[in-house]
Amino acid sequence: xxxxxxxxxxxxxxxxxxxxxxxxxxKGFHGSSTKDIAERxxxxxxxxxxxxxxxxxxxxxxxxxxITDYVDRMNGIAASDQPFEAKLMATITSHxxxxxxxxxxxxxxxxxxxxxxxxxxxxLKSLGSGYRQLLEMIFEEGVQSGALRxxxxxxxxxxxxxxxxxxWGDVIVRDPDVDLFDIIQKCTDLLLNxxxxxxxxxxxxxxxDVAGNLNYQKN
Amino acid sequence: xxxxxxxxxxxxxxxxxxxxxxxxxxKGFHGSSTKDIAERxxxxxxxxxxxxxxxxxxxxxxxxxxITDYVDRMNGIAASDQPFEAKLMATITSHxxxxxxxxxxxxxxxxxxxxxxxxxxxxLKSLGSGYRQLLEMIFEEGVQSGALRxxxxxxxxxxxxxxxxxxWGDVIVRDPDVDLFDIIQKCTDLLLNxxxxxxxxxxxxxxxDVAGNLNYQKN
Amino acid sequence: xxxxxxxxxxxxxxxxxxxxxxxxxxKGFHGSSTKDIAERxxxxxxxxxxxxxxxxxxxxxxxxxxITDYVDRMNGIAASDQPFEAKLMATITSHxxxxxxxxxxxxxxxxxxxxxxxxxxxxLKSLGSGYRQLLEMIFEEGVQSGALRxxxxxxxxxxxxxxxxxxWGDVIVRDPDVDLFDIIQKCTDLLLNxxxxxxxxxxxxxxxDVAGNLNYQKN
Amino acid sequence: xxxxxxxxxxxxxxxxxxxxxxxxxxKGFHGSSTKDIAERxxxxxxxxxxxxxxxxxxxxxxxxxxITDYVDRMNGIAASDQPFEAKLMATITSHxxxxxxxxxxxxxxxxxxxxxxxxxxxxLKSLGSGYRQLLEMIFEEGVQSGALRxxxxxxxxxxxxxxxxxxWGDVIVRDPDVDLFDIIQKCTDLLLNxxxxxxxxxxxxxxxDVAGNLNYQKN
DNA sequence: AATGAATGAGAGTTCATTCAT
DNA sequence: TATGAATGAACTCTCATTCAT
Numbered sequence: 001x002x003x004x005x006x007x008x009x010x011x012x013x014x015x016x017x018x019x020x021x022x023x024x025x026x027k028g029f030h031g032s033s034t035k036d037i038a039e040r041x042x043x044x045x046x047x048x049x050x051x052x053x054x055x056x057x058x059x060x061x062x063x064x065x066x067i068t069d070y071v072d073r074m075n076g077i078a079a080s081d082q083p084f085e086a087k088l089m090a091t092i093t094s095h096x097x098x099x100x101x102x103x104x105x106x107x108x109x110x111x112x113x114x115x116x117x118x119x120x121x122x123x124l125k126s127l128g129s130g131y132r133q134l135l136e137m138i139f140e141e142g143v144q145s146g147a148l149r150x151x152x153x154x155x156x157x158x159x160x161x162x163x164x165x166x167x168w169g170d171v172i173v174r175d176p177d178v179d180l181f182d183i184i185q186k187c188t189d190l191l192l193n194x195x196x197x198x199x200x201x202x203x204x205x206x207x208x209d210v211a212g213n214l215n216y217q218k219n
Numbered sequence: 220x221x222x223x224x225x226x227x228x229x230x231x232x233x234x235x236x237x238x239x240x241x242x243x244x245x246k247g248f249h250g251s252s253t254k255d256i257a258e259r260x261x262x263x264x265x266x267x268x269x270x271x272x273x274x275x276x277x278x279x280x281x282x283x284x285x286i287t288d289y290v291d292r293m294n295g296i297a298a299s300d301q302p303f304e305a306k307l308m309a310t311i312t313s314h315x316x317x318x319x320x321x322x323x324x325x326x327x328x329x330x331x332x333x334x335x336x337x338x339x340x341x342x343l344k345s346l347g348s349g350y351r352q353l354l355e356m357i358f359e360e361g362v363q364s365g366a367l368r369x370x371x372x373x374x375x376x377x378x379x380x381x382x383x384x385x386x387w388g389d390v391i392v393r394d395p396d397v398d399l400f401d402i403i404q405k406c407t408d409l410l411l412n413x414x415x416x417x418x419x420x421x422x423x424x425x426x427x428d429v430a431g432n433l434n435y436q437k438n
Numbered sequence: 439x440x441x442x443x444x445x446x447x448x449x450x451x452x453x454x455x456x457x458x459x460x461x462x463x464x465k466g467f468h469g470s471s472t473k474d475i476a477e478r479x480x481x482x483x484x485x486x487x488x489x490x491x492x493x494x495x496x497x498x499x500x501x502x503x504x505i506t507d508y509v510d511r512m513n514g515i516a517a518s519d520q521p522f523e524a525k526l527m528a529t530i531t532s533h534x535x536x537x538x539x540x541x542x543x544x545x546x547x548x549x550x551x552x553x554x555x556x557x558x559x560x561x562l563k564s565l566g567s568g569y570r571q572l573l574e575m576i577f578e579e580g581v582q583s584g585a586l587r588x589x590x591x592x593x594x595x596x597x598x599x600x601x602x603x604x605x606w607g608d609v610i611v612r613d614p615d616v617d618l619f620d621i622i623q624k625c626t627d628l629l630l631n632x633x634x635x636x637x638x639x640x641x642x643x644x645x646x647d648v649a650g651n652l653n654y655q656k657n
Numbered sequence: 658x659x660x661x662x663x664x665x666x667x668x669x670x671x672x673x674x675x676x677x678x679x680x681x682x683x684k685g686f687h688g689s690s691t692k693d694i695a696e697r698x699x700x701x702x703x704x705x706x707x708x709x710x711x712x713x714x715x716x717x718x719x720x721x722x723x724i725t726d727y728v729d730r731m732n733g734i735a736a737s738d739q740p741f742e743a744k745l746m747a748t749i750t751s752h753x754x755x756x757x758x759x760x761x762x763x764x765x766x767x768x769x770x771x772x773x774x775x776x777x778x779x780x781l782k783s784l785g786s787g788y789r790q791l792l793e794m795i796f797e798e799g800v801q802s803g804a805l806r807x808x809x810x811x812x813x814x815x816x817x818x819x820x821x822x823x824x825w826g827d828v829i830v831r832d833p834d835v836d837l838f839d840i841i842q843k844c845t846d847l848l849l850n851x852x853x854x855x856x857x858x859x860x861x862x863x864x865x866d867v868a869g870n871l872n873y874q875k876n
Numbered sequence: 877a878a879t880g881a882a883t884g885a886g887a888g889t890t891c892a893t894t895c896a897t
Numbered sequence: 898t899a900t901g902a903a904t905g906a907a908c909t910c911t912c913a914t915t916c917a918t
Contacts, residue, residue: 009898030249031334034892046894047899055892111330115250142414149416156405157414163386164379171378186375194413195358195367195376228880252908266882268910447877468687469772472913484915485878493913549768553688586853594843601824602817609816624813632851633796633805633814666901691888703889704903712888 015041016051017065017105020058025104025173029059029112060120063113066105067127070098078134084142088161089188091135095165096184099172107173110166132158161191228270234260235270236284236324239277244323244392248278248331279339282332285324286346289317297353303361307380308407310354314384315403318391326392329385351377380410453479454489455503455543458496463542463611467497467550498558501551504543505565508536516572522580526599527626529573533603534622537610545611548604570596599629666708672698673708674722674762677715682761682830686716686769717777720770723762724784727755735791741799745818746845748792752822753841756829764830767823789815818848 019041023032034055035045052058073094077087098106113124139154164187172178238260242251253274257264271277292313296306317325332343358373383406391397457479461470472493473483490496511532515525536544551562577592602625610616676698680689691712695702709715730751734744755763770781796811825840 012898028247028249030247033890043898044900045892046901049893050898139414146416148414152414153405156402157409159386159390160383160406160409164383167378167382167386183375186372187379190376190379190413191409192413192415193368194409194411195361195371196411197365197368231881253910254908263883264908265884265910265912269881272910274909450877466685466687468685471911473911481877482879483913484880487914488877553685587850591843594840595847597824597828598821598844598847602821605816605820605824621813624810625817628814628817628851629847630851630853631806632847632849633799633809634849669902690886692886700902701904703891703905706889707902710889 013051016048016058017061020052021062021065021105021108024059024062024108024112029055029108029115056115056117059108059112060116060124062105063109063116063124066098066107066109067124067131070094070106071127071131074131074134078138084138084145084147085188085192087138088142088191089184091138091161092165092187092191093184095162096168096172096180096187099169100180104173107169110169132162135161164191232270235267235277236280239271240281240284240324240327243278243281243327243331248274248327248334253277275334275336278327278331279335279343281324282328282335282343285326285328286343286350289313289325290346290350293350293353297357303357303364303366304407304411306357307361307410308403310357310380311384311406311410312403314381315387315391315399315406318388319399323392326388329388351381354380383410451489454486454496455499458490459500459503459543459546462497462500462546462550467493467546467553494553494555497546497550498554498562500543501547501554501562504536504545504547505562505569508532508544509565509569512569512572516576522576522583522585523626523630525576526580526629527622529576529599530603530625530629531622533600534606534610534618534625537607538618542611545607548607570600573599602629670708673705673715674718677709678719678722678762678765681716681719681765681769686712686765686772691715713772713774716765716769717773717781719762720766720773720781723755723764723766724781724788727751727763728784728788731788731791735795741795741802741804742845742849744795745799745848746841748795748818749822749844749848750841752819753825753829753837753844756826757837761830764826767826789819792818821848 016037020032020037023036023040026032027036034048037058038045038048041048048058052061074091077090077094080087080090082090109124109128113121116124135158136154139148139152139157142148143150143152143154168183168187172180172183235256239251239256242255242259245251246255253267254264256277257267260267267277271280293310296309296313299306299309301309328343328347332340335343354377355373358367358371358376361367362369362371362373387402387406391399391402454475458470458475461474461478464470465474472486475496476483476486479486486496490499512529515528515532518525518528520528547562547566551559554562573596574592577586577590577595580586581588581590581592606621606625610618610621673694677689677694680693680697683689684693691705692702694715695705698705705715709718731748734747734751737744737747739747766781766785770778773781792815793811796805796809796814799805800807800809800811821844825844829835829837829840
């Protein structure tokens with residue numbers, strides 16, 4: 001293929017990926033048909049197979065597309081020399097605005113990647129794990145720098161950030177009126193400070209005690 | 220359907236609901252076949268229709284089953300006279316342990332209820348909304364009692380609790396080795412205190428400033 | 439089985455046949471389910487099999503029931519010594535009032551008997567053919583007695599009577615407001631006299647000529 | 658469905674309609690399977706759905722096909738200026754030869770249209786009613802022109818013509834050896850002249866008396 | 877005499893996929 | 898580059914039938 005034609009092919013393929021992302025996000029992988037995808041793209045069903053070998057491949061491409069620059073941005077954030085608080089907020093901003101800017105591919109990665117064949121799933125998972133590990137490292141730096149309590153579990157913390165962002169991501173994807181910046185600030189505030197009132201002088205130990213005193217019985 | 224002696228029928232139907240819950244949780248509604256459900260239950264595919272009018276009805280029953288006592292427990296918690304911190308922890312405990320005890324029906328409610336016909340979806344949604352509202356009220360009480368900062372957005376807070384619990388719920392459903400109690404404690408701690416180190420003397424304003432100084436540009 | 443119980447069984451079986459007749463007449467054999475029939479009878483689906491070996495047997499019984507006394511009555515009419523005109527009217531009366539009195543079994547015989555296994559179908563057909571042959575004989579007698587033109591084809595005539603009665607039968611079954619007696623009279627009149635105006639003096643040959651002169655081209 | 662070059666598609670679809678007509682006529686709508694239809698057409702079952710959205714749509718198309726030019730021809734007959742006798746014979750000829758020429762679609766219209774969804778059924782029924790009304794008008798003209806007795810009920814007459822033609826239509830569809838022209842002539846003769854012998858001099862009143870004297874007891 | 881429960885075969889329908897054009 | 902046409906497998910659902918009780 002000459003260069004120009006190749007360009008057109010690549011461009012069309014990218015459109016196909018975006019169309020698939022939109023449809024998968026709305027109806028789920030199994031709830032979407034190749035006809036749905038083709039129609040959103042404005043071509044006929046059979047023509048999709050010019051761009052994908054199978055519906056599954058389309059899912060793989062969507063997931064890859066969804067996670068790729070999401071991870072890239074995290075690399076940038078982790079490599080920067082901002083203080084912890086700024087890195088956290090940058091992470092949240094990056095994560096949440098993904099749901100607005102980059103169509104719905106990240107949501108598809110989150111919800112549908114388990115329908116991928118194992119090999120592909122593992123490849124993608126390692127990308128996602130890399131993301132989480134970078135985030136864990138950021139937390140570890142935060143502890144070391146004294147910005148964070150040294151009692152926190154960095155693995156838990158990273159997971160919690162991701163979880164809370166994904167939960168809001170669902171809301172953001174479904175409701176275009178949500179104020180993204182408002183959510184970002186509130187999430188950051190929650191993760192840094194929690195909801196509790198602070199007395200003027202306070203000892204951290206107290207906080208832990210409160211929870212500890214609940215006498216929870218493990219079932 | 221028998222009138223009297225419906226013991227067996229009701230018991231079998233309950234089994235069918237549990238089987239459907241397990242399968243839907245694993246593969247999603249559209250990714251599951253009625254054959255899958257029947258096989259898990261140990262009957263033949265066509266026999267499922269002795270218990271359900273349609274696959275969709277099965278989904279409805281699973282969702283109802285998933286949310287019902289989850290909501291009931293929240294009613295109990297909200298009505299109790301514990302302090303805020305205890306109510307929060309009780310909520311988290313109830314929510315997370317749902318994923319262990321009550322099989323996977325709650326996850327199905329979260330992820331698949333949008334495939335229900337509108338009427339049913341609305342009925343169920345009002346149950347779920349009731350849950351969130353109770354939680355919001357708990358937060359409002361917390362603010363009034365002085366346990367929480369009065370700057371927090373109770374709607375956001377309730378949503379965040381639910382979101383974080385659901386995120387961990389996914390992990391819990393998929394990985395039976397996760398220490399439920401550990402997660403519960405860490406979630407409670409996060410939501411109350413955040414991750415940040417507290418200096419011996421600290422002004423709440425500082426906390427806000429930190430986030431405020433990031434000069435985030437709304438896009 | 440003791441006599442009394444046998445009586446009850448026979449009575450119930452008769453009810454089953456009537457129920458089947460009603461349902462088959464309304465929805466056709468393949469459009470009816472055994473559940474429909476059982477429900478109309480007020481028993482449960484499986485219980486039907488106490489009275490019929492199969493759905494097909496039920497159809498057979500309905501058809502037999504539908505044609506039996508219909509044929510019996512024709513035997514009575516044919517054996518009587520009324521003049522032709524009276525026999526014709528009696529035949530039409532018997533045929534059309536079957537659709538009102540004897541529920542819908544005759545309609546089922548007409549429309550659904552072809553779904554019977556061949557053996558049974560042939561048995562029943564011979565009953566129906568007997569009916570037509572008796573009717574043909576009545577026509578032949580009519581010709582011999584001079585009541586009918588000797589140019590008529592008695593086979594055609596019998597078929598026509600049956601056809602016209604069945605056509606009106608459909609109307610009668612579906613519309614309970616139709617005046618049965620009115621239809622009977624008009625059918626009799628049509629078959630005897632046709633629609634044409636008679637001149638005071640007329641030659642039968644003319645009538646035939648009119649039709650004959652149309653120069654119809656057989657395709 | 659192609660816009661231009663829809664030659665092949667339209668042709669194949671027409672084949673599908675004819676196949677469906679043949680199968681429905683033979684086994685009834687509920688007794689026919691889509692596999693039967695596809696096999697008669699020489700394609701695989703699933704491929705039928707390239708031409709029909711559902712089995713029901715196929716029935717609708719068959720019925721439409723069955724009634725359309727049948728009605729058209731009646732329009733032509735009614736608009737012509739032939740005498741009554743010729744119009745009647747033309748009607749019968751058109752009706753009966755439909756069963757030979759246009760495959761079995763007209764029979765399907767007669768016997769199976771009640772299984773259509775109401776909207777479609779009503780649309781088609783109005784076509785059929787138009788047919789009957791034209792026929793009634795022809796009879797009314799016949800009465801006015803003096804060709805017919807003025808005692809006849811034109812609604813009854815039209816219905817009778819249709820009924821008798823449909824009854825013979827069944828025979829014609831099932832038995833290809835029947836002599837169409839013979840049936841046409843005999844039907845016309847019957848409808849015009851009835852079966853009764855005419856005396857050289859006869860009073861119409863007599864004819865009516867005969868039937869009237871039967872002393873039929875309305876039940 | 878009747879029923880609840882289950883079954884298995886087959887129905888209509890959808891859909892990912894292929895391929896000649 | 899794209900499409901019309903077809904396919905076959907899978908799916909949801911129905912239903913006649915069986916049988917222990």
